[in-house]
Amino acid sequence: MRLQPLTTRSELVEVTGLSQPTVTRAVTALINAGLVVERNDLTQSQGRGRPTIPLELADSPGVYAGIAVGTSVTYIGLFDAHGRTVRDVEVATPMARLRAEDFIEHVMAGLNRLSAGLERPLASVGVTFPGAVSADGMVNAPSLGWDDVDIAGRLRFQFSVPVTVSAAVPAIIGSELQNAEVDFTQDPPVIMSLFADDSVGAAITAGEHITAINGMPHDVSSLPTAALLAAAGKQGVHAQSLQELVASSAPAVRQLLNERAQLLGHVTATLVSEYRPATVVVAGSAFVDDPQAPRLFAQTVRGALPAGVDVELRLIPSHHEIVRAIARAIALDHLLREPLG
Numbered sequence: 001m002r003l004q005p006l007t008t009r010s011e012l013v014e015v016t017g018l019s020q021p022t023v024t025r026a027v028t029a030l031i032n033a034g035l036v037v038e039r040n041d042l043t044q045s046q047g048r049g050r051p052t053i054p055l056e057l058a059d060s061p062g063v064y065a066g067i068a069v070g071t072s073v074t075y076i077g078l079f080d081a082h083g084r085t086v087r088d089v090e091v092a093t094p095m096a097r098l099r100a101e102d103f104i105e106h107v108m109a110g111l112n113r114l115s116a117g118l119e120r121p122l123a124s125v126g127v128t129f130p131g132a133v134s135a136d137g138m139v140n141a142p143s144l145g146w147d148d149v150d151i152a153g154r155l156r157f158q159f160s161v162p163v164t165v166s167a168a169v170p171a172i173i174g175s176e177l178q179n180a181e182v183d184f185t186q187d188p189p190v191i192m193s194l195f196a197d198d199s200v201g202a203a204i205t206a207g208e209h210i211t212a213i214n215g216m217p218h219d220v221s222s223l224p225t226a227a228l229l230a231a232a233g234k235q236g237v238h239a240q241s242l243q244e245l246v247a248s249s250a251p252a253v254r255q256l257l258n259e260r261a262q263l264l265g266h267v268t269a270t271l272v273s274e275y276r277p278a279t280v281v282v283a284g285s286a287f288v289d290d291p292q293a294p295r296l297f298a299q300t301v302r303g304a305l306p307a308g309v310d311v312e313l314r315l316i317p318s319h320h321e322i323v324r325a326i327a328r329a330i331a332l333d334h335l336l337r338e339p340l341g
Contacts, residue, residue, distance in 0.1 A: 002082060002178075002336075006039065006054040027055060033340055034061040035081060057081055062123030065111055066331030068168070068323040069129045071095050071198050075323040076110050078118070079331045083178065088324070089114050100149045108158050125155050126164040126330030128171040130199055132212075137165040162334045162341060169193050169201040170210040172316070174329035176281050177205070178336065192277035196264055196286035198225050204275050217270040223260060225285060231256055242289045260286060261293040265300025272301070272311050283316040 001007055012023045030036040037058045044052040060080035068075040070093065077088035091110040093103060115122055129151070131141030137152040152163040166174075172193035192204045192213075200223045202213040221227060225242050232238070232245055235252040239245040245253055268280060280301075287293050298313055305311070316322045334341065 001036065001055065001057055006042070006056050008052050008054055010052070012055075029340060034058055035339055060120060060123075062121045063115070063118060064123055064331040064335055065115070065125045066327030066329070067107060067111070067125065067127045068171075068327040068330075069093070069095075069107070069127060070323065071130060074107060074110070075320075075327050076107070076114055077324060077327045077331065078114060078122075079328050081332070081335060083328050083332060085324070085328075086118070086120075087114050088327075100146050104149075104151060104154050108155065111159075122159055122161055124162045124164070124331070124334045125159060126166070126327075126333050127151055127155070128166050128168040128326045128330050130168050130197070133165055133167045137163075139165065162338075164330055164333050166330055166333070167201065167203075167212055168326055169195045170203040170212060171326035171329045172281055172283055172322070173203055173205060173210050174333060175325035176279070176314075178329055178332060189278040190276060191279045191281065192271060192275060193281045193283070194264070194268055194271075195284045196223055196260075196282070197284035200224055200264075202267075202271060204271075204277065213271065213275075216267055217274070218263065218267050220263070220267060223263060223286070228256060228260060242285050246290050257290050257293065258296060261290070261296040262300045264293075265297045266304055268297075269301045269304035273306055273309060276309070277311060279312040279314055281314045281316065283322045285319065287315055288317065288319055288322075 009023050009027055012027070013020050016023065027036060031038065035058055036055055039054045039056055042054045063078040063080060063086050066077045066079060072092070072094055074091045074093040075088065076091060078086040080086055089110060091106065093106060095103060098106065129139050131139055131146065133139055138148045139146055139151055140148060152165045156163045170193070172195060173191050176191055188205065190205050192202060194202045200220050203210055204213055222231065228242065229239055229245060232253050235250070237245065237248050237250050237253050239248060246257065264286060272280065282297070287297065294315055301313065316325060
């Protein structure tokens with residue numbers, strides 16, 4: 001229903017393959033929860049029998065917060081049930097200099113400021129994190145000194161709403177699934193995501209679930225941006241960011257950047273051969289901040305795939321689009337999985 005302006009109960013039966021009574025009960029529950037409305041003004045009479053009343057998503061009774069944590073900047077967005085941005089802000093979060101407790105307080109203060117004065121209450125909070133997240137939502141980031149940090153518990157206590165915590169890479173797939181036309185009568189397509197920035201990770205859909213891919217098929221220790229900056233420093237080029245490195249135009253640096261793009265391509269091709277996704281969504285500064293990387297990456301993937309194996313490659317083209325997409329995905333995750341919760 002989110003993906004089209006109007007629908008009917010009969011159309012929902014057709015596209016989902018569910019029975020008429022099941023769809024009727026579900027629609028009634030969503031109407032009673034204030035999430036769906038009947039458009040009586042657009043009622044269509046089709047001869048004998050009950051007239052058809054179109055349905056549409058209601059204006060949200062609440063707002064859904066999505067927080068995309070970054071190593072230097074954290075994006076906080078408030079979204080309605082359609083996924084439209086109500087308000088958003090970027091908060092400076094130099095995580096290397098902040099203790100976990102201070103970081104959480106910083107983010108909670110930012111969310112409080114952003115939601116101040118809104119007439120609609122906060123309905124849920126979702127957080128994506130560039131580290132490892134356990135099944136029970138505990139965050140681990142050894143490089144930052146984070147060990148089983150309970151972000152969800154702190155946010156749940158502060159705001160008294162459902163809280164979802166996820167690693168950033170699975171959330172990239174979530175954003176793709178939330179905005180795709182889905183044929184509910186068919187098995188969902190397999191989608192893989194690859195993120196290459198300060199960290200490198202991949203995730204894959206498995207039925208209705210999204211799981212992180214543990215263990216890369218190649219040594220990826222040279223792929224994070226910090227490792228690339230260190231390697232460039234040994235070549236006599238000292239830069240504070242990937243953008244500075246790309247701008248240096250030093251031949252040795254260009255070689256390092258090309259090797260990075262090619263290794264990412266080989267990693268992707270190996271994973272595609274193993275998991276056979278229909279689509280691979282790539283994101284991160286490795287692709288966004290180096291204009292030559294996407295073409296070289298795609299060429300490497302195509303050249304390394306076995307004969308007869310093909311895949312669609314999709315690039316999220318900017319940092320802002322990445323963080324907004326994953327923040328929106330995690331913000332709406334609880335609503336779409338458990339709308340009555």
